[in-house]
Amino acid sequence: MLTSLRVCDFRCFPALSLRFSPEANYFLGPNAIGKTSLLEAVCTLLRLQSPRAASLQQCVRFSRQEFSLEGICQKSKLRFRYGTAGRKLFLDDVPQPKTGDYLSQARITWFSNTDLELVRGGSSFRRRYLDFLGSQIFPSYLRALRSYDRALRARNFLLKEGRGHREISAYTVPLVEHGTMLRTCRASLLEMLAPLLAESAMQISGADECVSLLSLPGYEGDFFEALELSKKEETRLRHTTKGPHRDDFLLSLNHLPASEFASEGQQRTLALALKMAQSNLIEKQTGAPPVLLLDDIFGELDSGRRQRLLEAIPEKSQTFITTTSLAWHTPPSSASVFCLDRHDFAGEPQ
Ligand SMILES: Nc1ncnc2c1ncn2[C@@H]1O[C@H](COP(=O)(O)OP(=O)(O)OP(=O)(O)O)[C@@H](O)[C@H]1O
Numbered sequence: 001m002l003t004s005l006r007v008c009d010f011r012c013f014p015a016l017s018l019r020f021s022p023e024a025n026y027f028l029g030p031n032a033i034g035k036t037s038l039l040e041a042v043c044t045l046l047r048l049q050s051p052r053a054a055s056l057q058q059c060v061r062f063s064r065q066e067f068s069l070e071g072i073c074q075k076s077k078l079r080f081r082y083g084t085a086g087r088k089l090f091l092d093d094v095p096q097p098k099t100g101d102y103l104s105q106a107r108i109t110w111f112s113n114t115d116l117e118l119v120r121g122g123s124s125f126r127r128r129y130l131d132f133l134g135s136q137i138f139p140s141y142l143r144a145l146r147s148y149d150r151a152l153r154a155r156n157f158l159l160k161e162g163r164g165h166r167e168i169s170a171y172t173v174p175l176v177e178h179g180t181m182l183r184t185c186r187a188s189l190l191e192m193l194a195p196l197l198a199e200s201a202m203q204i205s206g207a208d209e210c211v212s213l214l215s216l217p218g219y220e221g222d223f224f225e226a227l228e229l230s231k232k233e234e235t236r237l238r239h240t241t242k243g244p245h246r247d248d249f250l251l252s253l254n255h256l257p258a259s260e261f262a263s264e265g266q267q268r269t270l271a272l273a274l275k276m277a278q279s280n281l282i283e284k285q286t287g288a289p290p291v292l293l294l295d296d297i298f299g300e301l302d303s304g305r306r307q308r309l310l311e312a313i314p315e316k317s318q319t320f321i322t323t324t325s326l327a328w329h330t331p332p333s334s335a336s337v338f339c340l341d342r343h344d345f346a347g348e349p350q
């Protein structure tokens with residue numbers, strides 16, 4: 001749980017200090033005032049990555065060199081600085097050369113309207129979902145993912161250049177090692193997620209629909225053998241055609257592909273259910289619920305689904321919710337409501 005946050009030169013905020021409720025926190029205000037930016041700051045502090053920016057450079061306030069974020073989380077002090085001079089992380093004021101101990105302090109689940117892409121969009125959205133979850137549950141996941149990406153990039157470069165198989169095979173070894181590890185972790189994630197997804201979908205929709213999740217792996221059987229068999233294809237197409245970089249999963253609703261046959265509301269419910277399943281799985285695996293960051297998602301839901309989603313949020317979770325209006329809901333008395341004002345938002349809750 002995050003009890004405080006200090007933000008400096010992050011997005012539109014020059015400097016801001018906030019103290020949070022251990023339960024629900026609302027960021028309320030008009031468009032473009034900085035609500036999502038605050039949620040993003042929480043995510044960036046806890047997970048060292050932004051859910052909406054490809055590069056953290058986008059989060060540095062215009063015309064500044066770096067941003068800094070600081071917060072107290074589970075009694076530990078986290079500090080993260082990022083800018084043109086690189087990144088620095090501190091845990092209880094001690095510089096951290098590696099991310100492991102720092103990242104083990106907190107886990108999060110981020111909900112936003114772009115989650116709809118998990119159902120409708122290309123496979124990269126679903127891989128990103130699995131990677132974000134995997135890196136919060138399996139200690140070696142992130143390292144395997146980065147090593148796999150490096151080997152894949154190098155291998156594809158050589159294939160594109162039309163180099164010989166001897167040279168290419170130097171990268172096949174790390175590709176197979178880290179790729180097999182990724183595939184194993186993702187297969188286990190999908191197996192654990194399937195029942196949680198079905199349960200969350202039913203909870204949010206209130207309907208007895210049959211939701212299923214089918215793994216579509218980027219290769220079958222042994223990875224090394226799959227690469228050997230695709231040599232001709234690789235030479236012709238000049239890239240690695242088999243591997244976890246092609247992994248995907250199919251979401252079905254009542255035995256039909258949800259991307260083609262589900263209504264917009266049903267797709268939205270499925271996307272929310274995937275995120276809720278993610279949060280439940282993190283809690284099951286780590287023993288503590290993740291911090292939930294909900295970015296303006298309630299406006300798109302009908303009142304029944306809105307209510308059921310709020311009820312589906314585990315009681316022990318700390319939540320951060322952005323919204324332009326609270327007409328749809330009265331926050332509980334334990335909640336902190338931060339009203340962002342265009343001119344002088346000072347960080348005090350109402
Ligand atoms: N790096 C940056 N430096 C300064 N300002 C930025 C930076 N990146 C984005 N902004 C600005 O920050 C403001 C707040 O953006 P944010 O997305 O947080 O708004 P919001 O309150 O979530 O709005 P909405 O309700 O429309 O989603 C915007 O005006 C945006 O242009």
Ligand SMILES: [Mg+2]
Pocket residue numbers: 035036037295296322
């Ligand atoms: Mg926003």
